[in-house]
Amino acid sequence: MENFRILLVEDEKQMSMFIQMELTHEGYKIDAAYDGREALEKVEDKEYDLILLDIMIPNLNGIEVCRRIRQFSHVPIIMLTAKSDIPDKVLGLDAGANDYLSKPFAIEELLARIRVYERDKALKNQTDQIKVKNIVMDNKTHQVLRDGKEIELTKTEYNLLKMLLINKNIVLTRDKLIEEVWGYDYSGDTNVVDVFIRYLRSKIDNERQDKLITTIRGVGYVIKDN
Numbered sequence: 001m002e003n004f005r006i007l008l009v010e011d012e013k014q015m016s017m018f019i020q021m022e023l024t025h026e027g028y029k030i031d032a033a034y035d036g037r038e039a040l041e042k043v044e045d046k047e048y049d050l051i052l053l054d055i056m057i058p059n060l061n062g063i064e065v066c067r068r069i070r071q072f073s074h075v076p077i078i079m080l081t082a083k084s085d086i087p088d089k090v091l092g093l094d095a096g097a098n099d100y101l102s103k104p105f106a107i108e109e110l111l112a113r114i115r116v117y118e119r120d121k122a123l124k125n126q127t128d129q130i131k132v133k134n135i136v137m138d139n140k141t142h143q144v145l146r147d148g149k150e151i152e153l154t155k156t157e158y159n160l161l162k163m164l165l166i167n168k169n170i171v172l173t174r175d176k177l178i179e180e181v182w183g184y185d186y187s188g189d190t191n192v193v194d195v196f197i198r199y200l201r202s203k204i205d206n207e208r209q210d211k212l213i214t215t216i217r218g219v220g221y222v223i224k225d226n
Helices: 013-025 036-045 062-069 086-094 107-125 155-166 174-182 191-204
Strands: 005-009 029-033 050-054 077-082 099-103 129-132 135-138 143-146 149-151 213-216 220-223
Touching (some): 050 107, 062 077
Parallel strands (some): 005 029
Antiparallel strands (some): 129 135, 143 149
16 A cells, blocks of 8 residues: 555645545555646656546546546546536546546545555556465466366456455445446446356356355345455
8 A cells, every 4th residue: 555656636625635635544645736737747757556537627627638648558547527427427438547436425435446456456566376265366377276176267257256356355246347347338237247156156166165256135246255
């Protein structure tokens, strides 16, 4: 966390100070920008692990800033939008944003979103293997082992399992799994998650007493590392 640097782009000074104070208290390193051009200058000058980017900012709006950043950087971007601005959310995602958060939001929700990207960074900095309990996923060979026995998975099953392993002990909703595994442009039924969870269970938890995947009714799925 101490090495996780965030750029906050928010022109409302009071809101910006509040978010900076909360994130600093959590141990994150925070830089602030108050307009689009200042934000671009900071991103060009320094590497960030995450950008919190308000849409309605002076000079260049957030969507244009996002487009320009994507010309030279893949840094994760969370757009901050007014609750009713659905078109702006779509434009932001099309411009290259990874996620969006509607105002007003609870600081706990923002922290939860940040932790997702923090875990992603930690995973990239680790070895190419993910280990949880008695399951090992090798991202170089795309091999999955449980108790040393190889389990054959399709690409979608593999990506779904990977999301659950990366986010161990955190319940992932169906919508979140669809965004991460199938993509924002997926327009099918959310039941597809339940279908592929059944496929995974039939291969990974087949006739085992120690089930790996847990269903949280009405919420989603989680792999618990305890």
